[in-house]
Amino acid sequence: MSCVKGGFWSFAVAAVVTLFLLDVVGFAKAKNFEDVRCKCICPPYRNISGHIYNRNVSQKDCNCLHVVEPMPVPGHDVEAYCLLCECKYEERSSNTIKVTIIIYLSVVGALLLYMLFLLLVDPLIRKHDPYTQPLHNEEDSEEMHPQVDNAQARGNTVLERVEGAQQRWKKQVQEQRKTVFDRHKMLS
Amino acid sequence: MEAEGVSSATPTEEMNGAGNLMDFLDEPFPDVGTYEDFHTIDWLREKSRDTDRHRKITSKSKESMWELIKSLLDAWSGWVVMLLIGLLSGTLAGVIDLAVDWMTDLKEGVCLSAFWYSHEQCCWTSNETTFDDRDKCPQWQKWAELMTGHAEGAGAYVLNYFLYVLWALLFSFLAVSLVRVFAPYACGSGIPEIKTILSGFIIRGYLGKWTLLIKTVTLVLAVSSGLSLGKEGPLVHVACCCGNLFCSLFSKYSKNEGKRREVLSAAAAAGVSVAFGAPIGGVLFSLEEVSYYFPLKTLWRSFFAALVAAFTLRSINPFGNSRLVLFYVEYHTPWYMAELVPFILLGVFGGLWGTLFIRANIAWCRRRKTTQLGKYPVLEVIAVTGITAVLAFPNPYTRRSTSELISELFNDCGALESSQLCDYINNPNMSRPVDDIPDRPAGPGVYNALWQLALALVFKIVITIFTFGMKIPSGLFIPSMAVGAIAGRIVGIAVEQMAYHHHDWIIFKNWCRPGADCVTPGLYAMVGAAACLGGVTRMTVSLVVIMFELTGGLEYIVPLMAAAVTSKWVADAFGKEGIYESHIQLNGYPYLDVRDEFTHRTLATDVMRPRRNDPPLAVLTQDSTTVEDVETLIKDTDYNGFPVVVSRESERLIGFVQRRDLTLAIKNARQKQDGVVSSSVVYFTEDAPQLPASNPQPLKLRRILNLSPFTVTDHTPMETVVDIFRKLGLRQCLVTRSGRLLGIITKKDVLRHMAQMMNQDPESIMFN
Numbered sequence: 030m031s032c033v034k035g036g037f038w039s040f041a042v043a044a045v046v047t048l049f050l051l052d053v054v055g056f057a058k059a060k061n062f063e064d065v066r067c068k069c070i071c072p073p074y075r076n077i078s079g080h081i082y083n084r085n086v087s088q089k090d091c092n093c094l095h096v097v098e099p100m101p102v103p104g105h106d107v108e109a110y111c112l113l114c115e116c117k118y119e120e121r122s123s124n125t126i127k128v129t130i131i132i133y134l135s136v137v138g139a140l141l142l143y144m145l146f147l148l149l150v151d152p153l154i155r156k157h158d159p160y161t162q163p164l165h166n167e168e169d170s171e172e173m174h175p176q177v178d179n180a181q182a183r184g185n186t187v188l189e190r191v192e193g194a195q196q197r198w199k200k201q202v203q204e205q206r207k208t209v210f211d212r213h214k215m216l217s
Numbered sequence: 218m219e220a221e222g223v224s225s226a227t228p229t230e231e232m233n234g235a236g237n238l239m240d241f242l243d244e245p246f247p248d249v250g251t252y253e254d255f256h257t258i259d260w261l262r263e264k265s266r267d268t269d270r271h272r273k274i275t276s277k278s279k280e281s282m283w284e285l286i287k288s289l290l291d292a293w294s295g296w297v298v299m300l301l302i303g304l305l306s307g308t309l310a311g312v313i314d315l316a317v318d319w320m321t322d323l324k325e326g327v328c329l330s331a332f333w334y335s336h337e338q339c340c341w342t343s344n345e346t347t348f349d350d351r352d353k354c355p356q357w358q359k360w361a362e363l364m365t366g367h368a369e370g371a372g373a374y375v376l377n378y379f380l381y382v383l384w385a386l387l388f389s390f391l392a393v394s395l396v397r398v399f400a401p402y403a404c405g406s407g408i409p410e411i412k413t414i415l416s417g418f419i420i421r422g423y424l425g426k427w428t429l430l431i432k433t434v435t436l437v438l439a440v441s442s443g444l445s446l447g448k449e450g451p452l453v454h455v456a457c458c459c460g461n462l463f464c465s466l467f468s469k470y471s472k473n474e475g476k477r478r479e480v481l482s483a484a485a486a487a488g489v490s491v492a493f494g495a496p497i498g499g500v501l502f503s504l505e506e507v508s509y510y511f512p513l514k515t516l517w518r519s520f521f522a523a524l525v526a527a528f529t530l531r532s533i534n535p536f537g538n539s540r541l542v543l544f545y546v547e548y549h550t551p552w553y554m555a556e557l558v559p560f561i562l563l564g565v566f567g568g569l570w571g572t573l574f575i576r577a578n579i580a581w582c583r584r585r586k587t588t589q590l591g592k593y594p595v596l597e598v599i600a601v602t603g604i605t606a607v608l609a610f611p612n613p614y615t616r617r618s619t620s621e622l623i624s625e626l627f628n629d630c631g632a633l634e635s636s637q638l639c640d641y642i643n644n645p646n647m648s649r650p651v652d653d654i655p656d657r658p659a660g661p662g663v664y665n666a667l668w669q670l671a672l673a674l675v676f677k678i679v680i681t682i683f684t685f686g687m688k689i690p691s692g693l694f695i696p697s698m699a700v701g702a703i704a705g706r707i708v709g710i711a712v713e714q715m716a717y718h719h720h721d722w723i724i725f726k727n728w729c730r731p732g733a734d735c736v737t738p739g740l741y742a743m744v745g746a747a748a749c750l751g752g753v754t755r756m757t758v759s760l761v762v763i764m765f766e767l768t769g770g771l772e773y774i775v776p777l778m779a780a781a782v783t784s785k786w787v788a789d790a791f792g793k794e795g796i797y798e799s800h801i802q803l804n805g806y807p808y809l810d811v812r813d814e815f816t817h818r819t820l821a822t823d824v825m826r827p828r829r830n831d832p833p834l835a836v837l838t839q840d841s842t843t844v845e846d847v848e849t850l851i852k853d854t855d856y857n858g859f860p861v862v863v864s865r866e867s868e869r870l871i872g873f874v875q876r877r878d879l880t881l882a883i884k885n886a887r888q889k890q891d892g893v894v895s896s897s898v899v900y901f902t903e904d905a906p907q908l909p910a911s912n913p914q915p916l917k918l919r920r921i922l923n924l925s926p927f928t929v930t931d932h933t934p935m936e937t938v939v940d941i942f943r944k945l946g947l948r949q950c951l952v953t954r955s956g957r958l959l960g961i962i963t964k965k966d967v968l969r970h971m972a973q974m975m976n977q978d979p980e981s982i983m984f985n
Contacts, residue, residue, distance in 0.1 A: 063342050070348070070633045079348030115633050121341065121537040123334075129315045130333035137391070137434060144398050201422055202399065209401040210594060210688070215420075215804055216405045217586040217686065 064121055067091035071114040077101045091118040252474065253877060254421040256857065257807055257964050260510065260946025262923065263475030270469070294467045295480075299518050301463045302484050303525025306456040309433055310491035310526070311533030313440075313448060318535070320441030321618045324384040325377065326359035338537070351635050378610050381443075385606035386599060388442035392435040392689045393598040400431035404688040407432075407454030408507065409797045411485060413806040414457075415478050416509040417946055424481070429458035436690040440618070444605055445681045447619065447695025453488035453507070454690075456526070460484030475510075482508040483519040489763070490523035491530045492694075494541020498763030499523045505759045506797070509811070510946065544624035546768050550737045553728040557779055559712055559741065563705055564748045564780040568787025570678070570700060571752020574693075575792065577682045579799050585686065586803070594688040601687060605680055613637075614666075614673040619699045622673075626702040626742040637662040638706070655734050656717045659710065667707060674703045686800075693796065697753045698746035705745020709738030740773060748780040752788045755795035757781050805981040807968050815939040817974045822931040824938070824970045825952045825960035834960055837861045837899070839871050840906040844883060844916060845895040851880055860951055860958055861901050861922060868957045871901060873926035873949070874918070882921050890916070928953050931960075935970065942967050 067090070069082040084096045093111035102110045208214045252258055278288035318335045328339035340346055340354035347353070360380045361373035396404050402423045414420055422428065436451045460480045464470035470477050485507045490499035500519045504511050527541060536543050585591045609615035614622055630639035640662025681696040713736035715722075716729045729735040747764045751757060761777045793813065794802065801808045827834055835850060837859050850859070857876050863869045886893045892914035900906050901922045905915050928951045929938060941947060942964060949963045969979035 066342060070351075072348075072633055081346050081348055081351065083342065083344050083346070085342075115631070119537055120534065120539070121338065122534060123331075123338075125311075125533060126315055126319075126338060127331070127333050129312050130319055133312060133316045133434075133437065136430075137438075140395060140399065140431075140434065141391070144395065147398065198427070202401070202427075205401040205422055206397065209404065210397065210591075213586045213591050216402070216410065216688075217582055217591065217804060 064123055065119075067096050067116060067118050069093055069096045069114050069116040071097065071110065074102070074110050074113060077110075088118045091116050251472075251877070252419045254419060256419050257948055258417040258419065258474045258946075259948035260417055260475055261927070262948075263473050265925075267469075267473050267476055270473075291469060294469055295514075295518060296521065298460070298463045298467060298470065298480055299483055299522040300525055301466075302456065302459050302480070303487055303522045304529050305459045305463075306452075306484070306487045307491055307526040307529025308533070309455055309459070310452060310530050311535045313433060313437055313452070314530075314535035315533075316437040317440045317448070317618070320388065320437060321443070324381050324441070324443065326357055327363065328357055329363075330356045341537075349635075381610050381616075382603065382606040385442045385444075385602050388438045389444060389598050389602035389689065390595070392438035392442065393595050393687075395431055395435050395438075396688060396690075397595065400425075400427040401688075403428050403432040403435060403690060405686065405690070406450035406692050407457075407690075408450050409800040409804070409806065411454060411457055411481070412507055412509070412797060413801060413808045415481055415485075415507060416808050417474075417478070417948075418807055419474070424454075424458045424461035426458070426462060429455060429462065432458065432690050439689045439691060442602055442606075443609055443616075443618070444602055444689075444691070445619065445677055445684045445696045445699075446689075446691035446693070447698075448690075448692055449489070449492040449694035450692030451690040452492040452692075453485050456484045456488030456491070457481050459487075478510065479512070479515045479518070482511055482515050483522045486519035487522040487526040490526045491541070493763050493767065494527060494530070494545070495763045495766035496520070496523035496527045498759055498766050499526075501759035501762050502756070506754065506756055542767060543620045544627050544767065546627045546629070546739060546743065548629040548737060548739065549770055549772065550629070550734060550740075551772065552737070552740060552776055553735065555724055555728060556712070556736070557776065559708055560744050560776045560780050561783050563701070563708060563741065563745045564751075564783025565787050566704055567701055567745065567748025567750075567752040567780065567784035568790075569752070570697075570749050571755075571784065571788040571796075572791040573678075574682060574697070574753055575794070575796050575799050578685055578796070579803055581683060582686045582800070582803055598687050598689055601680070601683055605684070608676055608680075612669050612673055612676070614669050614703075615676055619695045623695070623699055623702050623742075623746065626699075626706045627739050627746075629737055629739040637666045639663075640666070656713055656729070656736060658717055659714055663710060667710060670703050670707055674700065674707075677703065685796075693753060694750060697749045701745035701747065701749030702742040703745075704749070705742040706738050708745070709736065709741025712736050712741070713738055740776070743768065743773070744776050744780045747777050748784040751781040752784040753796050755785055755788065757785055802977075807964060807982055809939075809943050809964065809968060811943055815936050815971065815974075817935065819935040819970070819974075820931065821929050821933040821935060821938050821952050821962060822959070824935060824966050825931070825962045826966065827960055834958065835859055836865070836868075836958065837874065837901075838864050840898065840900040840902050842899050843895065844887075844893065844897045844899055847879065847883060847899055848895075851876060857963070858949060860926070860961065862958055870926070870928065870951060870953060870956075870958045872922040872924045873951065874901075874922050878921040879918070882918055883916070886916050890914075926951050929962075930954060935967075938962060939967060939971070 063085070065085055065087075067084050067086045067088075071080050071082070071093070073079045080101070082096050082098070084098075086095055090096075093114040093116055094107070096116060097111070097114065100107055100110075209216050274284075274288045274291055278285045318338075319333060322335040322337075326336070328334040328336070330339065334341075336352060336357050339357040340352055343354035343356060345354045359368060359373070359377055361376040362368040364376065365373065367373045402420075402425075410420065410423060414423065432451055432455055436448055436455070439446060440448050460483070461477070464477050464480050470480055482503050486496075486499040486503035488499070489502040490496045493499070497520075500516065500523050503519055504516070508515070530541050531539070538545065585597075590597065625636060625638065628634070628636075630641065640660040641657035642660045643657060677696060677700050681693065681700070684696070685691055685693050716725050716736050719725060720729050743764060747760055751760050754760070757778075760781050761774065764777050765771065765774055798808075798810065835854050835856060837847065837850070839861055841864065858873055859876065859879070860873050861871045863871060883899075893916050894913050897913045898906065898908060898915040899918055900915050901919050903919065905917065908915065926949075927941070927945070927947055929941070931952050931954045938950065941950065947964065949961055951958060952960045952962060965982065968982050972979045972982060
């Protein structure tokens with residue numbers, strides 16, 4: 030059982046890592062046009078108020094002369110004006126942001142649904158078969174040995190296996206909850 | 218391919234014969250040499266097991282090409298694990314950074330053009346931003362603006378205020394309920410527990426997959442709820458969970474708890490590396506603060522893991538500034554000798570803050586542990602979040618995320634800064650280059666900011682004490698640094714203004730002529746942050762390295778060192794332990810600190826069991842005990858191991874056998890081996906004893922016997938015994954007198970003895 034689960038986890042992790050690497054590599058090459066900016070901040074000068082210029086140019090063109098358009102001062106004053114401006118070239122990956130936020134939200138959503146299921150629906154389903162539940166608890170009450178668990182978990186169908194794994198996991202969490210929240214043995 | 222093959226070779230399959238590919242350990246039944254939950258490991262045994270394994274692989278590798286390839290893969294697996302840890306922890310840190318950025322801003326408003334953008338990202342390409350209002354653009358709308366259409370006015374303020382509190386409550390409620398339902402071990406900072414685990418304690422599930430998932434998810438929620446907590450400590454835990462996850466891919470690490478801890482030490486380094494963007498600082502942090510056993514090999518591996526993690530995070534570029542942290546600073550203005558005085562004063566402040574924080578937080582946590590308060594973890598989180606949000610919103614310095622606050626405090630005021638802190642009065646007829654701005658008089662904005670910062674300081678100091686230790690993931694690096702940065706910035710501005718207004722004073726005369734740029738308030742903020750962090754955690758070397766990696770400037774090492782050392786001195790004067798050690802002590806984890814000294818004059822015979830009036834030591838004999846005797850002994854006692862002697866009369870020691878191994882071996886033999894019944898004789902010698910033919914078949918258990926248990930004589934001073942336990946990582950040590958077995962000292966006995974000597978309750982130590 031644990032090998033099925035372990036395989037699943039390592040697969041999931043590998044998937045996440047690959048996705049990100051692909052994402053990062055892929056979009057580092059083909060930069061979206063809104064992913065690059067050169068931002069120049071020019072302070073007030075004589076009677077011209079301060080202004081922010083924002084343009085999509087390459088890194089080597091990121092200076093006041095290329096970005097500030099239209100130039101608010103006459104030709105001979107350009108140099109003095111540009112000396113005051115501060116230009117910064119910045120990059121981002123809007124796709125990474127989008128993908129990350131959407132993945133994050135879906136993980137939180139899935140966890141919330143599962144939590145609601147465990148808290149609301151599961152007890153209702155469990156009520157219908159009162160025989161299995163207490164038996165289960167007595168069988169592996171205190172001394173849980175892996176052999177017993179594995180023998181138990183080696184059900185015939187995938188569903189049974191998943192069920193067994195879920196039961197074992199629930200027991201572990203319950204144990205943890207007792208340690209942390211009830212007995213205050215750890216992490217207080 | 219190879220990794221997958223190894224990963225599926227779990228003990229069960231080996232038992233069924235499917236995993237015979239990796240079955241070189243010569244262990245006929247599974248789980249021998251593993252430990253139970255809340256037990257301590259025997260470092261010596263783990264080391265010798267690894268040596269055996271290694272020898273076996275080396276001798277096998279000469280047999281065939283395939284074995285040679287396998288041995289090469291085995292040698293490389295350590296580096297592969299490091300690579301994987303670096304990749305995953307870097308990725309997770311990037312996810313956390315991006316999600317926190319977005320969710321923090323979600324409390325205030327939403328981006329209409331694309332909901333997944335934070336405020337800054339939303340206005341990133343906007344051309345509507347103006348010089349006076351730099352972060353305003355039509356795409357980003359505050360909640361009140363979106364709902365009522367009015368951006369200004371009292372009604373909008375109240376509505377925004379209300380929604381800010383509501384979102385904060387929602388986030389923290391989600392965080393605490395996810396932790397409660399799925400992974401209770403995901404709460405807290407995690408560093409005390411990881412320290413304990415690395416010192417050789419087993420906490421099953423603490424570094425599990427669910428803990429990893431839930432800690433990552435809830436960390437985002439907890440940080441974005443605006444509570445006074447940081448992500449750095451939990452990131453170390455997350456990285457260690459990654460380490461544990463990848464350990465299970467390689468039997469070399471999954472089956473040897475000692476080797477696994479080497480990987481975890483390196484993972485901790487990767488965690489700090491991504492948390493602060495400081496790879497070298499991370500390695501040193503692991504060495505100075507977290508690790509227990511740190512050989513050179515681990516140092517190199519940590520270095521590699523930290524490098525990969527930092528590189529991964531850098532390629533995700535979560536902050537859009539090509540840096541690994543939000544509060545990276547770039548200034549290279551020099552500092553002057555006289556400034557060491559305020560730096561040292563900041564160090565004193567840091568030490569005092571550390572002492573105050575540790576005392577108050579431990580007192581509060583003890584109250585939580587022992588009184589009714591601990592029964593309402595969800596309510597506690599909700600209440601603290603509510604108070605934090607209600608008090609934080611009116612003050613602009615507490616409303617934003619703590620990282621942003623630190624970033625602003627660290628910043629030097631350039632000519633074009635728009636923040637209130639940089640509202641200096643400029644001399645209009647001075648034409649100047651952008652870089653080098655002389656000291657200027659403070660404008661009304663700065664004085665205003667000082668008041669708000671002072672209030673923020675008090676608020677942060679109080680609320681952090683109550684926040685750290687709640688049942689959500691919470692680190693204290695960021696809040697500590699914020700406290701220090703606020704104090705430092707206030708001091709910095711004070712010194713700057715003093716230097717400007719009184720540059721004829723004797724101290725300023727030499728280094729601060731009018732029109733010169735001589736005081737950088739941002740540097741004071743940085744020194745203050747280092748001092749406060751040092752006072753709380755008692756780090757020195759790694760702290761300074763982390764700070765100077767943040768700044769990228771070598772010229773500030775001396776100020777940072779001065780502050781770190783002063784704060785350590787001041788804090789140590791009030792109490793030896795840092796916050797992590799205090800929490801270890803509060804929870805009674807069996808942690809044998811390498812740093813404190815044992816100076817009492819007691820002897821091994823005073824500590825060993827059995828005591829004077831106790832029943833004699835439970836022992837096994839080498840060839841006259843029956844299976845039934847052993848089973849009764851296991852049932853009647855709860856000792857974790859039994860010494861094996863030649864005979865009860867002579868009591869000469871042969872070896873030591875672990876309880877768990879004994880149970881498993883007998884159970885296994887009863888199931889698998891024919892002829893083993895209750896009256897079978899158990900023998901630990903090389904050859905079977907001479908028995909009458911009518912006796913049932915004897916059971917040989919020499920394989921599980923440890924033939925080289927550590928022994929001391931009864932007059933060994935405890936000072937030496939404690940040292941042996943610390944340096945060798947023993948689990949137990951047998952006491953003999955002229956070759957005869959007298960008693961046993963376990964790690965628990967040592968810890969209890971030490972607690973007793975320090976006038977603490979020896980029963981508080983958690984141990985099985």
